[in-house]
Amino acid sequence: MIRNILKFRFSTASLNEEPKKKLSLFKLIVGGAIGVYGYDLGRKYREYLTNTFLTKEQINELVLKNITKTKDQQLIAHPINSVNNIKNKEKVIVIGGGIIGISQALKLLRMGYNVTIIEQANTVASECSAFNGNVFNPMYFLPLVTRDNLIYMIKNIFEQPELTTVRFNMNAFLENNFIQWGLNSLLLSMTDNAQIENSRKQLRIGSLTLQDIDKLKPSGLFKGHLVAKGQLGFFATDQKVNAYRDRLTLLGIPHIKVDSFEQIEQFTKSNLKTESNLKLFNRFNKALILTTESNLETRELTQTMLRYCQENFPNQFAIAFSTSAQNFVLDTDKNVKGIQTNKGIVLGDSFVICLAHKSKQLAHKLRLNLPIIPAKGWAMGRSAPENFNQTLVKEFTLNTPNYFATNLNGHLRLAGCAEVCNDTPSTDASKEWGAIQILNRFNEQNGFDFKMSDFTVRSCFRPLTPDDVAIISEVPGFKNVFINAGHGSRGMSYCFGAADIMSQVMEGSKEFEDYSVKRYYFI
Helix, strand or coil: CHHHHHCCCCCCHHHHCCHHHHHHHHHHHHHHHHHHHHHHHHHHHHHHHCCEECCHHHHHHHHHHCEEECCCCEEEECHHHHCCCCCCCCEEEEECCCHHHHHHHHHHHHCCCEEEEECCCCCCCCCCCCCCCCEECCCCCCCCCCHHHHHHHHHHHHCCHHHCCEEECHHHHHCCCHHHHHHHHHHHCCCHHHHHHHHHHHHHHHHHHHHHHHHHHHHCCCCCCCCCCCEEEECCCHHHHHHHHHHHHHHCCCEEEECCHHHHHHHHCCCCCCHHHHHHHHHHCCEEEECCCEECCHHHHHHHHHHHHHHHCCCCEEEECCCCEEEEEECCCCCEEEEEECCEEEECCEEEECCHHHHHHHHHCCCCCCCCEEEEEEEEEEECCHHHHHCHHHCCEEECCCCEEEEECCEEEEEEEEEECCCCCCCCHHHCHHHHHHHHHHHHHHCCCCCHHHCEEEEEEEEECCCCCCEEEEECCEEEEEEEECCCCCHHHHHHHHHHHHHHHHCCCCCCHHHCHHHCCCC
């Protein structure tokens, strides 16, 4: 086939003018593509060979004796294997203890599975779930990856960071799988129709999340959360507010167009007419209320769900902290039987990878180029001052073109900005452009004079896919390994819906192909 491609001849008159040059260029392009493809195949094969391969006898020995030997080493079983397992029930290993992993574990426990979580930190919600904007927005549908946003982010590479809200960092081009991410972004996210379809996919997860939350509310998991009456969004121009409203109407999302401040007071049934609130409203004078949006503290909810799992499923649930996944354990028929960790092998029947953008590190072990890259965001929090109850954030999750602001149980949280980059950790997030931008705009628009030292400031890496739609999928070629990752900035908004979809995919449903990793090219 390759020989036939290289023998290809151009027949058009324009190309026949310089046939040798044209043919040489064509061969160079084809040769380069074949070279890249061959290199990628070789890399995938090398990664796959770093897994641990055991015979069925060695796996049985590991189960019975907690130890086995290979030609090169002695392998031990992780102590968690013998903890809290009901016999004759399938055991699922969930890799990752953020809000996605914990909510996935809760869903599977409710369905009757045995579940073991392995988490590399000594606590749950240690990374992106640890500290964010407290914004619960299951009906938020604007993908970050669109034609206009990509152009805007590329242009902002050359702008001063403090003048931007979203941008590329040049170090993003060094991130693993950035090429696959970039090519798929161009192929899947550049048209208006693609953006609408991607929004519909997001909203389907959000709708399932709302349904599951209604089922879980009697459990008390959400006590103290979801107290805002909605999301109040301000817009910079008439064009933007009208475009947003048109999309809300198209997608059937409940909303209220705000033409006067009195409408805000009628909606909340409270007196909010202060000088600072009127100043903020008059600054934009273009607003919408989303009635389904609210506020929720991700870390607190993750910890509450963990306790709920431990208390309500004591014979089915276990969690191993300070345990990092290194590679997979396969038998001679290439079936995945376990996870090799720093503390021994964790055995299971099925495996769900919930490691945000780091999911691609384990996916590489199974010959999959997962197109997820980090997008850094900033969050900052402090206790709300006494006069803060007079602000619009008393009743709403507040959204302006520059930031989100929430007030949950007397705690103010600000969040915003996005930088597509690699995952080099911050040395001091309070000195980075995103945090400075958020605080400056908040003070300016709300009449405060907060200092950066008044806040706890943190940045985190949100897992961004090429279409900004989560990957909830079986790993191709491995029927008992799955991925639930790539939720961007909406992990807590989509966690329950994503867990529902993942559980149905695990049981063989073909209804959710829109979230399959197979929708991507060059992976």
